[in-house]
Amino acid sequence: MKEGPDIALVASLIGDPARANMLTAMMNGKAYTATELAAEGGISPQTASTHLKKLESGGLIRQRKQGRHRYFSLAGPQVGVALEALMGLAAEQGHTRTRTGPKDPALRKARVCYDHLAGELAVMLFDGWLETGLLQQDDEDSVSVTPKGDAFFRTVGLDMDGLIGARRPVCKSCLDWSMRRTHLAGGLGRAVLDHVYRNGWARRVDGTRAVQFTAQGEKAFRHSLLPLV
Missing domain, CATH: 1.10.10.10 (Winged helix-like DNA-binding domain superfamily/Winged helix DNA-binding domain)
Known part of the structure; x- marks a missing residue:
């Protein structure tokens, strides 16, 4: 064996x-x-x-x-990350289910991946934070917050001390099944989604994983969390 x-x-x-x-x-x-x-x-x-x-x-x-x-x-979140990765692999290989409908575009734009944001907006956020030096890619699967990022996230209102002191990793990369690229998981990923809800920028659609932003909410999301992009 x-x-x-x-x-x-x-x-x-x-x-x-x-x-x-x-x-x-x-x-x-x-x-x-x-x-x-x-x-x-x-x-x-x-x-x-x-x-x-x-x-x-x-x-x-x-x-x-x-x-x-x-x-x-x-x-736990690691199960969600594994499932999301399998969805990405299945989509890449063409193994898709036939269920389609008006919710599909909404799911692709923004959805919940266990306890963090996934979809087009989440990938955009992750890419933007890398481009502006708020995050750094340590290796293919590892990402971390830079000193610049730590200062920015505190200014936004995220509890960085609480995230750093928690047992859960602050940052964790997660393969997005619809975009087939990386979005952010871990404690910071959850904090961002909580921040979105707390500010009333978006809500989760009943009976689905879709996260629906208001027009003003999406504008505020982009302006507040991606001010340098």
């Missing part, structure tokens, strides 16, 4: 169509009941319960109890 991480086990958990649909639904960072996830997976509640047990046992989701209800969500 080969030593090392068992990617076959993780792949088998994600690879089932019903489980893949349920995991994709949880990409918006919300917690769902088994009944809700059964509807997402297109399966019966009994079958969904079996799938959820497998996903929880495999460490991909976690369960929380509140009163008589049980809620399920992704086990």
Whole structure:
């Protein structure tokens, strides 16, 4: 037997169509009941319960109890990053589902990727911060905040001390499935999305991962977070 991480086990958990649909639904960072996830997976509640047990046992989701209800969500941001990367790979190889509709352009422009912003606007933001020296690319998969960036983010109103003191990485690159380029994950990525919501620039569209900016909100987003671009 080969030593090392068992990617076959993780792949088998994600690879089932019903489980893949349920995991994709949880990409918006919300917690769902088994009944809700059964509807997402297109399966019966009994079958969904079996799938959820497998996903929880495999460490991909976690369960929380509140009163008589049980809620399920992704086990952490690293699961969301992995799913987003797989979506990018599938799209690049032409493995797409036939479900299309008016929400597709909105999803491509801006959406939630677990707890951070993804899509066209997120990639634009990441590129802009690299171009202006607020972030630096340490290697292909690693990115960090520069002193210039630290000062800028504090001026914007982001809690850099809290991000630096947290156990979670401040910055983490994440492959965007629709743009097939990098957007920002990690603590700073989450802080940016919270900043967007807090300022009322955008809201998440019910029943989807799409993040809808108002006209003024998108203008403020660009002006406030990309003042040098």
